[in-house]
Amino acid sequence: MDSAISETDERLPLADTATDGLKIVIVGGFGVGKTTMVRSVSEIRPLSTEETMTQAGVGVDSTRGVQGKTTTTVAFDFGRISLDEQLVLYLFGAPGQERFWFLWDSLFAGTLGAVVLVDARRLADSWYAIDRLEHHGTPFIVARNNFGPPKHSLDDVRAALDLADEVPLVDCDARDRDSSKQVLISLVDHLYTLSKVREGAS
Amino acid sequence: MTRSALDGEDPDRLYTVTGGRSSADDIDLDLVTLIVRESDPSAGMQSEHVRILEIAAKPTSVVELSSYLSLPVSVIKILLADLLATGKVSARHPSSAQAGGRTSDSEFLKKVLVGLRNL
Numbered sequence: 214m215d216s217a218i219s220e221t222d223e224r225l226p227l228a229d230t231a232t233d234g235l236k237i238v239i240v241g242g243f244g245v246g247k248t249t250m251v252r253s254v255s256e257i258r259p260l261s262t263e264e265t266m267t268q269a270g271v272g273v274d275s276t277r278g279v280q281g282k283t284t285t286t287v288a289f290d291f292g293r294i295s296l297d298e299q300l301v302l303y304l305f306g307a308p309g310q311e312r313f314w315f316l317w318d319s320l321f322a323g324t325l326g327a328v329v330l331v332d333a334r335r336l337a338d339s340w341y342a343i344d345r346l347e348h349h350g351t352p353f354i355v356a357r358n359n360f361g362p363p364k365h366s367l368d369d370v371r372a373a374l375d376l377a378d379e380v381p382l383v384d385c386d387a388r389d390r391d392s393s394k395q396v397l398i399s400l401v402d403h404l405y406t407l408s409k410v411r412e413g414a415s
Numbered sequence: 416m417t418r419s420a421l422d423g424e425d426p427d428r429l430y431t432v433t434g435g436r437s438s439a440d441d442i443d444l445d446l447v448t449l450i451v452r453e454s455d456p457s458a459g460m461q462s463e464h465v466r467i468l469e470i471a472a473k474p475t476s477v478v479e480l481s482s483y484l485s486l487p488v489s490v491i492k493i494l495l496a497d498l499l500a501t502g503k504v505s506a507r508h509p510s511s512a513q514a515g516g517r518t519s520d521s522e523f524l525k526k527v528l529v530g531l532r533n534l
Binding site: 229293303405 | 445446447448449470472473474475476478479481482483485487488489507509510511512518519520521524525526527528529530531532534
């Protein structure tokens with residue numbers, strides 16, 4: 214565990230002109246490379262923290278005698294990119310597991326969009342995350358993190374994920390800064406296209 | 416997943432830190448609201464408040480404060496509510512959380528794209 218002193222030394226403060234924080238969430242199962250991607254593009258060493266929330270007990274392990282309430286705790290990583298003098302983009306690596314979605318609204322309301330990071334060997338891990346993002350109305354793209362040369366075409370992946378044609382699907386190497394940056398650009402490009410469609414329709 | 420500093424955190428400590436208050440629901444702070452110090456720590460201030468004021472000499476997001484102090488986001492929000500109420504800090508709210516937030520406007524997204532391409 215790092216000491217408080219080394220944390221202080223490594224802290225890289227924002228410019229005084231920073232006014233507007235933005236959020237992008239990278240969702241994916243354990244070991245798929247979320248933290249790696251955050252680290253590749255972040256201007257700070259990735260940090261982690263937790264949020265806890267007490268809610269009416271719906272889980273299987275709710276304890277008797279505490280009036281049906283359970284405390285949900287989720288841990289998540291994040292990094293930071295200063296986009297210009299005012300805009301600061303925060304990238305959150307979020308585990309896609311079920312209990313995490315209880316906290317989605319309180320943590321990630323107002324998120325620009327999401328990247329679903331997938332491992333082609335474990336595509337089924339992503340179904341739930343894609344379903345939840347659709348449910349929350351959060352725009353997203355899917356990025357396949359390549360661990361070695363891909364065995365399947367992106368079309369195969371699209372079919373296996375049952376992904377709508379309009380949702381972008383890209384390849385990436387989460388360890389590579391340019392590749393990870395390109396994923397973020399693909400997401401914001403997609404958001405831009407959606408905004409143009411909306412503005413054209415109004 | 417990185418090991419969390421909160422693993423094994425003593426619940427009594429969290430209770431003490433927040434003075435027993437448990438709800439951050441009605442505190443209007445986002446993870447990415449930027450907190451800026453408006454005045455120096457004063458004598459007798461609780462140590463977590465002092466720490467926040469030290470860090471927030473430069474704009475610092477709620478989620479970074481949570482990580483630096485190893486306290487859950489909701490606990491940080493409660494601590495910040497005290498500091499905001501007494502004017503010790505100010506909050507720069509994200510435009511996504513403001514009325515008529517225009518973060519999904521094409522003009523806004525274009526600025527984000529330019530920033531990303533210039534990295």
